[in-house]
Amino acid sequence: MSAIAQPLIFWLLLGGGLNASFNPPGVPEGTSYIEYFYPGIITLALLFTTIFATISIVQDRREGFLQGVLVAPVSRSVVVLGQSLGGTTLALFQGALLLFLAPMVGVPLNPFSVFSTLGVMLTLSFGLTNLGLIIAWRMDSTQGFHAIMNLILIPIWLLSGAFFPVSGVPLLLEWTMKLNPLTYGIAALRRCLYFNASTISQEIPQLTLSLLVTGLFCVVTYLGAALTAHRRPNAA
Amino acid sequence: MFPVKVENLSYAYGTRRALADVTFSISQGEVFGFLGPNGSGKTTLFKILSTLIPADPAAVNILGHQLGSGLQSIRQYLGVVFQHPSLDQKLTVTENLRHHGHLYALRGNTLKQRIQETLDQFELTDRADERVETLSGGLQRRVELAKATLHRPKLLLLDEPSTGLDPGARRSFRTYLADLQETTVVLTTHILGDAEACDRVGILNEGKLTAVGTPDELKRQVSGDIVIVDSPVPEQLAPKIDQQFGYGVALIEGTLRIECHNGHEFVRDVVAAFPSEIQSVRFAKPTLEDVFIKLTGRHFAEDKVNENSEVLKSNHI
Numbered sequence: 001m002s003a004i005a006q007p008l009i010f011w012l013l014l015g016g017g018l019n020a021s022f023n024p025p026g027v028p029e030g031t032s033y034i035e036y037f038y039p040g041i042i043t044l045a046l047l048f049t050t051i052f053a054t055i056s057i058v059q060d061r062r063e064g065f066l067q068g069v070l071v072a073p074v075s076r077s078v079v080v081l082g083q084s085l086g087g088t089t090l091a092l093f094q095g096a097l098l099l100f101l102a103p104m105v106g107v108p109l110n111p112f113s114v115f116s117t118l119g120v121m122l123t124l125s126f127g128l129t130n131l132g133l134i135i136a137w138r139m140d141s142t143q144g145f146h147a148i149m150n151l152i153l154i155p156i157w158l159l160s161g162a163f164f165p166v167s168g169v170p171l172l173l174e175w176t177m178k179l180n181p182l183t184y185g186i187a188a189l190r191r192c193l194y195f196n197a198s199t200i201s202q203e204i205p206q207l208t209l210s211l212l213v214t215g216l217f218c219v220v221t222y223l224g225a226a227l228t229a230h231r232r233p234n235a236a
Numbered sequence: 237m238f239p240v241k242v243e244n245l246s247y248a249y250g251t252r253r254a255l256a257d258v259t260f261s262i263s264q265g266e267v268f269g270f271l272g273p274n275g276s277g278k279t280t281l282f283k284i285l286s287t288l289i290p291a292d293p294a295a296v297n298i299l300g301h302q303l304g305s306g307l308q309s310i311r312q313y314l315g316v317v318f319q320h321p322s323l324d325q326k327l328t329v330t331e332n333l334r335h336h337g338h339l340y341a342l343r344g345n346t347l348k349q350r351i352q353e354t355l356d357q358f359e360l361t362d363r364a365d366e367r368v369e370t371l372s373g374g375l376q377r378r379v380e381l382a383k384a385t386l387h388r389p390k391l392l393l394l395d396e397p398s399t400g401l402d403p404g405a406r407r408s409f410r411t412y413l414a415d416l417q418e419t420t421v422v423l424t425t426h427i428l429g430d431a432e433a434c435d436r437v438g439i440l441n442e443g444k445l446t447a448v449g450t451p452d453e454l455k456r457q458v459s460g461d462i463v464i465v466d467s468p469v470p471e472q473l474a475p476k477i478d479q480q481f482g483y484g485v486a487l488i489e490g491t492l493r494i495e496c497h498n499g500h501e502f503v504r505d506v507v508a509a510f511p512s513e514i515q516s517v518r519f520a521k522p523t524l525e526d527v528f529i530k531l532t533g534r535h536f537a538e539d540k541v542n543e544n545s546e547v548l549k550s551n552h553i
Contacts, residue, residue, distance in 0.1 A: 063320030068383070071286050072339035073311040 040162025053087035054132030087129030130221030184213035272440030315389030461499025
């Protein structure tokens with residue numbers, strides 16, 4: 001529940017507060033900040049859900065359900081796949097709930113945009129869960145996980161075009177954002193949400209590139225998570 | 237063939253040595269207990285045997301396979317009960333068992349049948365559809381054991397199996413151990429009663445396997461009786477007893493332990509000889525704890541656990 005409540009609060013407070021001063025280059029005329037922020041909020045809900053889903057394995061691996069799984073004749077990569085799909089399912093459910101709000105912020109939905117958006121959410125959730133797993137499998141304490149979340153995961157989200165567009169930021173930030181895989185995830189989400197609609201910025205990455213990078217993100221993070229689980233049999 | 241054969245196994249966490257040159261083998265169908273206080277290395281040994289932490293593959297042979305290459309073949313026939321609960325609290329007993337079966341590639345009717353048999357065997361049939369979180373601690377432990385045996389393991393590993401059980405549940409657990417015929421069981425424990433129920437016991441202390449034998453064999457290492465003397469001045473009294481009676485006196489944490497042949501006579505004589513320096517005298521037949529003290533020169537556990545106080549503690553949780 002809190003995984004979706006916090007993004008919603010962010011959305012209402014920041015969206016409402018920054019609405020008046022929001023007028024950056026590269027965003028179509030007449031786009032309110034509430035609307036601009038919407039795909040970012042979906043992504044934040046996905047991120048939170050997947051993180052909450054993976055954080056539990058830190059403890060679970062030493063004194064919970066996962067112990068029994070780890071001594072079973074099942075390879076680590078399959079265990080990790082199960083964990084990813086579990087996290088993805090939860091996140092997709094949360095994302096779909098948020099999709100109901102699209103008409104309220106002026107995002108025109110049609111059947112195609114709904115299905116393609118759900119597809120992007122699925123891919124993105126899978127990648128984000130894997131990212132969480134890479135961290136969780138290395139961690140010995142949930143406290144450490146919170147630190148990583150604030151230091152790495154939230155900045156990744158902040159610098160993905162979720163919060164402000166790439167155009168018009170200092171060069172260093174611009175490059176960080178361009179190298180951030182989540183930028184392409186958000187772009188894919190935007191392009192699918194506004195499928196066929198003309199009111200979309202041309203400054204964000206193209207759909208094909210965005211989908212490609214997001215797909216690659218999934219594969220790389222999955223391999224990373226499987227490898228991590230394989231190398232860290234169990235913390236002592 | 238030995239189901240478990242360990243030769244010259246050492247293990248360290250960084251620079252801290254947890255196991256030093258441990259060698260033992262366990263026969264088919266045997267119930268083998270590792271007895272040792274906290275920090276003796278028994279949990280590390282348990283984790284190595286249950287394939288949770290990697291160790292030198294050449295040193296460990298389980299069910300005919302080496303630890304490294306034979307990992308999956310070992311896991312197939314391994315049943316493990318952890319010290320901490322490993323059940324999903326939100327699922328029912330049957331659901332937990334079904335999930336466990338899937339992990340061991342059991343499906344369909346075979347799985348259904350196995351679950352029913354296991355539920356019957358552990359007298360859990362009338363609780364089958366209750367959520368684990370609603371069961372008492374003792375029942376949950378029973379479900380853990382049921383889960384670990386669902387796939388008919390050849391080797392059952394139990395980490396502190398009776399911790400947190402009430403005396404009744406402890407007794408029925410020991411009966412269950414005694415009834416196992418085919419399965420080889422390896423357990424770790426710091427509870428002396430558990431160790432007494434084993435066919436053979438290995439005593440672990442500071443990472444070293446100090447002695448291995450049946451409980452009776454081990455107890456024979458302590459000759460005769462044990463007399464425990466409490467005194468307000470133990471340091472002064474120890475040499476006096478030694479001088480007068482010629483028995484070795486061990487001073488351990490403020491109490492004197494004397495190993496002697498005619499305990500009942502010694503009790504009478506020692507009280508007569510030093511009436512003002514003795515608070516109380518206890519007389520006991522040697523237990524595994526005395527064996528441990530004789531072998532290591534220290535008390536079995538700093539956080540000495542009495543079976544009854546353990547039960548009280550578990551009732552509070």
